[in-house]
Amino acid sequence: xxxxTEVFVPDIxxxxxxxxxxxxxxxxxxxxxxxxxxxxxxDKATMEIPxxxxxxxxxxxxxxxxxxxxxxxxxxxxxxxxxxEVVAEAPPPPAPxxxxxxxxxxxxxxxxxxxxxxxxxxxxxxxxxxxxPAVRKFARxxxxxxxxxxxxxNHARILKSNVQDYIKQSLKELDGCGGGSSLGVxxxxxxxxxxxxxxxxxxxxKINILTGKAMHRNWVTxxxxxxxEDVDITELEEFRKKTNATYADKGIKVxxxxxxxxxxxSGLKEFPRFNSSLEVSGKSLIQKNYFNIGIAVATxxxxxxxxxxxxxKKSLSDLxxxxxxxxxxxxxxxxxxxxxxxxxxxISSLGGIGGSHFTPIxxxxxxxxLGVSRSEMKPVWNGSEFEPRLMCPLSLSYDHRVIDGxxxxxxxxxxxxxxxxVRFLLM
Numbered sequence: 001x002x003x004x005t006e007v008f009v010p011d012i013x014x015x016x017x018x019x020x021x022x023x024x025x026x027x028x029x030x031x032x033x034x035x036x037x038x039x040x041x042x043d044k045a046t047m048e049i050p051x052x053x054x055x056x057x058x059x060x061x062x063x064x065x066x067x068x069x070x071x072x073x074x075x076x077x078x079x080x081x082x083x084x085e086v087v088a089e090a091p092p093p094p095a096p097x098x099x100x101x102x103x104x105x106x107x108x109x110x111x112x113x114x115x116x117x118x119x120x121x122x123x124x125x126x127x128x129x130x131x132x133p134a135v136r137k138f139a140r141x142x143x144x145x146x147x148x149x150x151x152x153x154n155h156a157r158i159l160k161s162n163v164q165d166y167i168k169q170s171l172k173e174l175d176g177c178g179g180g181s182s183l184g185v186x187x188x189x190x191x192x193x194x195x196x197x198x199x200x201x202x203x204x205x206k207i208n209i210l211t212g213k214a215m216h217r218n219w220v221t222x223x224x225x226x227x228x229e230d231v232d233i234t235e236l237e238e239f240r241k242k243t244n245a246t247y248a249d250k251g252i253k254v255x256x257x258x259x260x261x262x263x264x265x266s267g268l269k270e271f272p273r274f275n276s277s278l279e280v281s282g283k284s285l286i287q288k289n290y291f292n293i294g295i296a297v298a299t300x301x302x303x304x305x306x307x308x309x310x311x312x313k314k315s316l317s318d319l320x321x322x323x324x325x326x327x328x329x330x331x332x333x334x335x336x337x338x339x340x341x342x343x344x345x346x347i348s349s350l351g352g353i354g355g356s357h358f359t360p361i362x363x364x365x366x367x368x369x370l371g372v373s374r375s376e377m378k379p380v381w382n383g384s385e386f387e388p389r390l391m392c393p394l395s396l397s398y399d400h401r402v403i404d405g406x407x408x409x410x411x412x413x414x415x416x417x418x419x420x421x422v423r424f425l426l427m
Contacts, residue, residue, distance in 0.1 A: 005079045007051055012047065021039050031056075036048040056077065131157065219361050294345070296346060326339070348370070
């Protein structure tokens with residue numbers, strides 16, 4: 001009968017218990033002394049547990065998700081089987097066989113056996129998620145899949161608060177759900193469309209999928225109200241054209257969107273509530289004292305929203321130059337995650353495509369978004385007669401938990417005044 005050798009967790013420092021996050025060997029593997037057996041994780045770091053003996057792995061005594069500490073049994077090794085195999089390959093000179101002496105522990109702590117809350121998670125991608133060991137441990141304890149969580153830290157690092165928000169949202173979606181959607185209704189049925197003719201299945205891009213999930217979440221969890229306004233930009237457009245003609249030799253070309261951004265920032269200063277975010281608890285507002293504007297950019301793979309920072313400190317020509325640069329980067333897939341974070345307010349312009357008005361969906365955690373449609377020459381009554389005026393349709397969607405209808409109407413009226421007389425924007 002083979003002699004079994006027990007391998008225990010060695011001294012791992014000041015940690016009472018650490019979690020097994022990866023098992024690096026399988027039963028039947030032949031291992032040497034110091035070969036890594038498993039990876040454990042504390043709230044500060046990850047570490048590999050080495051083998052104190054050589055042999056063939058006969059039995060693994062821990063599972064992913066178990067908590068172990070110094071003295072916990074890790075594996076059983078078939079030491080004699082391993083020696084026999086080595087002898088068969090290269091017979092050494094006769095030598096006395098010395099059995100391995102295993103240190104005797106008074107009462108080795110057995111691993112705490114419990115089902116892993118992350119048993120259904122893709123562990124390979126989980127390990128690649130941009131998060132600290134403490135956040136990883138926290139996510140495993142809650143069964144949260146880090147691959148589905150967007151980080152709000154530096155360089156899109158996943159924070160503990162992001163995991164908490166994910167769990168809260170997941171619980172909301174399950175609440176009152178009788179096997180259907182988070183709204184308590186039956187899920188959409190699966191339909192075989194090929195029964196009526198030829199079909200083709202095309203996979204959505206990653207951007208399409210992520211944008212779709214975010215938009216669906218925002219639409220069903222935030223009470224939207226959309227305020228419409230037609231703005232007379234006749235004089236503003238004339239001024240823009242003259243400015244571009246004057247500075248054409250310097251390569252300066254100011255777009256209408258640059259003026260929109262300046263008008264929005266002026267509006268955010270006049271109505272600070274639009275430059276805030278609702279705290280997760282819903283009991284407080286986080287007021288922002290900076291002015292970063294997100295610009296929705298359509299790309300072949302889907303919609304992205306790069307952010308232009310400190311709009312209040314930049315000139316119209318600076319904004320025009322930066323708008324061109326971020327649009328090119330967006331379409332070339334060269335935007336960094338940090339360049340799509342930190343926005344206060346988003347502008348979605350469809351002026352170059354068409355349409356009159358639309359209802360833009362909020363880019364949470366922002367509380368308002370401005371939709372800009374194609375300008376059109378219309379007859380406007382001036383008190384004595386109709387005269388042709390260039391009218392620009394605006395669509396302002398806002399979070400009704402934060403902004404009431406009166407303030408929404410006041411904001412669009414303010415924007416209309418700013419854009420109808422260029423002198424206000426230059427003040």
